[in-house]
Amino acid sequence: MRATALAAALALLVSTPLLARQPTRIGDAAITQATQLRDAALADKTAWHVTESLTTEVGPRMAGSPADARAVEWAKAMFKALGYDKVWTEPVTFPKWERRSESAQVLGAHPQPLHVTALGGSPGGTVEAEVVRFATLEALESAAPGSLAGKIAFVDVQMPRTPTGEGYGLGSHVRGAGPSAAVKAGAIGYLMRSAGTDFHRNPHTGISRFQPGLTPIPMAALSLPDADQLARLAALGPTRVKLALDCGWNGEYTSQNVIGEITGRSKPDDVVVIGGHLDSWDLGTGAIDDGAGIGISMAAGHLIGRLPKAQRPARTIRVIAFANEEQGLFGGRAYAEAHKARITRHQIGAESDLGAGRIYAFNAKVPDYAKDAVAQIAQVLAPLGIAHREDTEGCGPDTSPFNAIGMACAGLAQDASKYFDYHHTPDDTLDKIDPAELAQNVAAYAAFAYLAADAQGDFGSALKAPPAPPKK
Missing domain, CATH: 3.50.30.30 (Glucose Oxidase; domain 1)
Structure with missing residues (x-):
């Protein structure tokens, strides 16, 4: 009998994974804090002031132009003025095209x-x-x-x-x-x-x-x-x-990804990435493409950073102002290459690069064990008029190269009904942004980033195996 019982016990152990993945969940305290952040963001004007400053003081900032260098200096100064704990740059080199x-x-x-x-x-x-x-x-x-x-x-x-x-x-x-x-x-x-x-x-x-x-x-x-x-x-x-x-084309140019961090309270080496791209085309002032994305992400990080350190999320909020998205995702590709060895330290990412229209849908393509946490985030975003939709695409342009090799991404889908009236034209100017819609974006990004950074568990970031070479 004893031998039979032992065999049965061993069979049970074999059939039950010892390292079964626990569901990713978000605690009640984080839900409460993110809800307060969401509501405060609706009345906050930081994103407007940031976008106004960038489009006024720098203006058009085509990659490789003198304004590109001014934009980098502007971004470093703005991160510091907004109280970010750490600010640095990483080089991005690309061919320079001139008009x-x-x-x-x-x-x-x-x-x-x-x-x-x-x-x-x-x-x-x-x-x-x-x-x-x-x-x-x-x-x-x-x-x-x-x-x-x-x-x-x-x-x-x-x-x-x-x-x-x-x-x-x-x-x-x-x-x-x-x-x-x-x-x-x-x-x-x-x-x-x-x-x-x-x-x-x-x-x-x-x-x-x-x-x-x-x-x-x-x-x-x-x-x-x-x-x-x-x-x-x-x-x-x-x-x-x-x-x-x-x-x-006229030679090469080295610009910078500009990065600011709000340090997490207990897991500072793990990060949630949000951001936008710093460059624009030269015809307008780059307000909707992508000054708004810079303003939204900088403001979201700033609002989280104003919290007492004991109330900050467990993980670090990393905001990236990417270089030269317009001519080939150069900033996003450079970031992915520089940080791929630390991909599991990247909890999840999202980029704002579709103007400042209201966010109407949210989703993240994650493993089954993390879907409950995504649903919890969606519940906090719902009062903003944001639906939880499975068909929402994850990742923005500059986060897509890192997603392609394994970083988890979320999609916060914006209403783009009018975006392509102004996109890449002289009409891409600050007056095309509705301050209330901009604030709704900040509320969504602040709540999402906080909740993702404080989740108990991960969203599945892991380095993907390279594709197999084609058969000859």
Whole structure:
């Protein structure tokens, strides 16, 4: 009997994991503290003052420009002024692209100017040729090699307006893939309807690159009314356009990720990451893209930092002002590479980079054992009008490289209905931000960061194994 009982006991031990993962939970005291933070943030103006300061005192801050360096110094000073316990920088090196001048005009029987802006990454040059309009990117990609020899390709695709901003996927794909398709078809220049949803004569810039082995050609975006105008002219008959761009790559530049920390009370080496990107395009003052994200995340950390140390969350709140997101996520990639050995010390991350519209949904893609904690966070956010939605995407642009190798991420989805009216245009200015909506964002980020940092357990950050090499 004793042998049988022992065998049964051993079988039970084998079938029950000794190291079963305990569910991640958030204590009542943390819920109470985060609720108070949430409510206080709704009346706090720190994010507005931070965003106003950045867009006024620095203004446009294109990566690699003199304003980039001023923005770094501004961020270091602002973190210190907001009472962060620790402030430092980490280098980010990238190719430097410069814009100097740009113009376009219709020639021939109907001469008139067109409002354009060079796409980031465009070479300089002047081209004059007949325009060939394509109603879809696929139509251009199907054009026979050499069929556009001596012509300018014009892709005229309307980007849809959506609350989620998902229509930008189409617009950015036209910007990213169109120029290479034009080169393959023999074109000497590329024009596109801007990736935007407005009705102003403000073209939208953005980065693009050519596929390896292709000779770059001048590429530019038309404002939406000018794209309509050019389409009407092309329908009348052959239409010639002169496109003149003075821009191009000019060596390398080293900027900085600027980082501020509010030290955790008991697990200071573990961090919750929030942030935005410090750079902007040069046409506007970078208020919604991404001055607001800087203001929201700096303010959220500041409000947590004002608490007595005994009431702070267990883990550290790390706020990152990322360098050069606009031209290729350089700051996010640099951070991921520099910190991958400490990925398990990163509890979870979230980035604000979709303007200042109200946050309407929250979720985090985490292991099953952490889903109850995500639901607890969602309950605290619910009074802000934020729904717990499983389809909400986690991670912002600069946190996505770290998420790709294993850091857990949360998504705080913002209403982007109007965002692409102003995105990457001269209209990206402070007046486009609603202070009350900005404060709602701060309330959400402060509550989320506090609760995640004080959770009893983790959200699944772990270094992923590299993908297997393809079979030969």
